[in-house]
């Protein structure tokens with residue numbers, strides 16, 4: 001800011017400004033809540049005032065965006081209450097991303113010995129430690145993962161843009177680690193000097209325990225609290241196991257967030273379902289942005305397979321790709337594994353992959369992987385899977401309740417029992433709460449009919465079949 005403005009500020013307003021500024025901050029805190037205020041308020045400084053304009057400095061572009069985009073109203077309220085409705089703000093970024101600076105080593109906290117150990121043992125992600133395959137470019141986006149993808153990319157492009165932490169959850173094999181690593185790549189691409197650490201919660205806990213035993217907590221804290229711009233923690237469902245480590249984790253996380261560093265977590269379930277998680281940690285997670293990844297729909301599975309085939313220069317018929325996509329729905333690792341398995345076998349045998357050979361081989365492959373049952377499927381299996389899927393109880397499924405929310409799942413269950421087992425209509429009726437065989441015939445015809453017209457129902461049936469086939 002120009003000289004004149006600085007002196008203007010000092011001479012005319014120095015006696016008046018601090019209390020007004022404090023009042024401004026108090027109102028702003030009331031407006032946005034203590035959590036966000038704690039995270040961000042330290043980053044804002046008042047550098048000057050000229051007439052009705054206040055000049056604020058913030059360290060990073062995302063602070064400016066955060067203030068201007070998310071809290072425009074709160075700023076206005078605070079300004080009006082502490083100054084006047086005619087006042088306005090001008091926010092500037094005082095320096096480039098902190099993370100492009102040399103990492104700062106605080107000699108007070110790390111002895112020379114520790115520093116050597118830090119360098120020697122540093123087992124976590126540097127630029128080269130991210131898997132080169134797991135980038136945003138290699139991630140196929142569909143309805144099931146669009147939201148998680150967008151959030152991950154936003155955080156990578158503008159770290160800690162208010163989404164702190166970003167919490168991604170979803171079942172195994174749906175791309176959580178992929179997104180976490182993609183964030184790491186992107187950040188390192190943009191800010192080469194940034195210290196980005198990727199670690200699984202399990203490794204993190206082991207490190208804490210080792211450092212406690214070896215009395216090296218300072219080293220630990222240096223590594224995870226000071227020398228970090230972005231912390232990416234995978235599989236945090238495993239944090240639930242130990243109190244000591246959770247506490248250390250909590251403090252690490254607090255300190256990073258307080259210092260405006262970003263954090264991203266992945267888990268196979270949402271924060272409130274992590275066993276034995278401390279309440280304050282859970283609520284911390286919940287203050288960020290929570291996104292989930294669902295199982296990919298058929299279209300996305302096709303896209304993933306075709307991309308994989310293209311990139312490896314494989315020629316494979318759409319018929320076979322479709323066959324794989326309709327038989328493996330719940331895990332993208334397995335989906336890709338099936339394709340690669342077929343291709344590997346074909347190149348060994350020197351034969352082209354036909355639908356028949358693919359069927360045979362995939363069934364062997366899935367069985368060998370423990371991904372498909374080889375024992376016969378029972379009606380009970382079907383009932384459990386259907387009830388869970390529709391979020392009702394098994395007794396309800398077998399009851400005589402006529403409500404559509406129960407009658408529909410029941411009909412789907414009967415249909416699947418007829419399709420997937422060798423039971424007669426009468427046997428199925430028996431096991432579904434003692435119904436007449438004509439009721440079962442009606443139900444199976446109805447679902448069979450509707451499947452042809454209703455693609456959502458068709459998808460549901462396919463998904464259920466896959467679930468039932470899994471052990």
Ligand code: ADP
Nearest residue numbers: 138139140171172173174175176177178332333
């Ligand atoms: P998770 O961590 O959720 O268990 P991963 O991230 O390890 O799953 O993903 C399993 C495999 O599937 C990896 O090889 C990953 O690259 C791949 N994968 C997952 N989602 C996608 C996607 N949307 N596009 C392409 N590949 C994907």
Ligand code: MG
Nearest residue numbers: 176177178234
């Ligand atoms: Mg993973």
